[in-house]
Amino acid sequence: MKLLNKFFVCIILLTGIGAFTSITSEAAEFNFAVTPQIPDNQLDKSKTYFDLQLSADQQQELTVNLRNDTDQEVVVEAQISSATTNSNGVVEYSKNEIKPDPSLVFDLKDYVEAPSELLLPPHSESPYKLTIHMPNEAFKGIIAGGITFQEKIREDQTSSSTNTTGLAIKNEYSYVVALLMRQETDNGIPDLKLVKAGADQVNARTLIYGNLQNPNPVYLNQLATHMTVKAKGKDEVVYENRQTGMQMAPNSNFNLGLPLNGERLSPGKYVLKIDAYGQKDENSAFIFVDSDGKEEHYQYNWQLEKEFEVKADEARKLNEGDVTVKKDFTWLYILIGLLLLLLIVLVIWYRKKHAKK
Structure with missing residues (x-):
């Protein structure tokens, strides 16, 4: 389900993974710049994020140049986070509230030593140095995450951000540089499991969800899904949805949503089926048909199914809280x-x- 985001995203690096800049205020401006220094063991030196091949137990120092072009000193805060997948099927490399997946064995933040902040004098450039450490065991996969750089807000900046109407405006903006570590270039294949299904509400809109998990330490790229919901024991499809262009981080999960678009949810037992495809490949036999009727060939295919139940009180609460559901005034x-x-x-x-x- 596509959610409405109230922030702008300024892409520094595309191709599904990489460094990007998020701006959460229209008036926000960057007071510092970030330039990763790409080392010799970078797999693809044309990329401006870190994608490194290391041997077991290897340590390495990395450098990110931070530049301050303003007339005031800037304090830059830094945080290391493992890659996760959000509810839109998009990989996130910045700090967030998404809980780590149970399958995550190597959390990136446990293998990186770095200062939490760096002071930049006016009109200066300083190196931000971090030390990475590959686990001391054979590992076939990718340890993925990112370094989030964000300006530390001073007290005088906070007080001056209140506008004439008395509304406090909090300007937050950050650079995120992806950091990938691996021991081999062949990292295995992704997997997909349907862990849980049920009904929920996001942004006051009811949806059926299936919690999808990629339990392997490798990216699941170009994920496409066809979701159908039937009443248990019935052949008629009650709800249906198709989505394309998603991606899952290694060892991550997210709730794939099927919006009801204003339909009332009836209590009962249901069966959710997800026909999922990954990695486009014109030479493969798996064919996915999108919502426009276009056919695409994919390398991977998973047939997933999970039963769930919606109780009467749960259905009532969801219907009452859904702003798109037309209220039933028949009783009145x-x-x-x-x-x-x-x-x-x-x-x-x-x-x-x-x-x-």
Whole structure:
């Protein structure tokens, strides 16, 4: 399900992974610049993020140049995070609230030593140095994550960000440089599991979700899905949705959503089926048909299925909280009709009683 994001994303690096800049205020401006220094063991030196091949137990120092072109000193905060997958099927390399997947064995932050902040004097450039350490065991896969650089907000900046209406505007903006570590160039193949299914609500809109997990330490690229929901024991498809262009980080999970688009959710037992495809390959036999009827060939295919139940009180709460569901006022119309009917009967009875007198 595509959610409405209230921030702009300025891409520094594309191709699904890499460094990017996120701006969460229209008025935000960067007071510092970031330039990764690519080492010799970079797999593809044309990339401006770190994608390194190391041997087991190898340590290496990396450098990111930070530049301050302003007239004031800037304090840059840095944080290391493992890569995750958000609810839009997009890989995130910055700090977030997504919990690590249970299959994650090597969390990137446990294998990186780096200062938490760096002071940049006015009109200066300073190296930010970090030490990475490959686990001391044979590992076939990718340890993926990123380094988030964000300016530390001073107290005077916070107080001056209140506008004339008294509304506090918090400007937050950051650079994120992806950091990938691997021992081999052949990192295996991805996998896909349907861990859980159910009904939920996001942005006051009800959806059916399937929690998808990639338990392997490798990216699942170009993920496409066809979701269908049937009542248990029935052949009729109740809800259906197709999505393309998603990606999953190594050892991550996310809730793939099927929006109900204003339809009321009925209580009962359901069966969710997900026909999933990964990595486009014109020479492969697996064919996915998108919502426009276009056919694409994919290298991987998974047929996933999970039963779930929606209880009556859960369905009622979801329907009441969904802003797109048309409210059912049938009971109110019936009540008004009964009251009118009762009023008519009373009027007739009263007039007949007084007519006899």
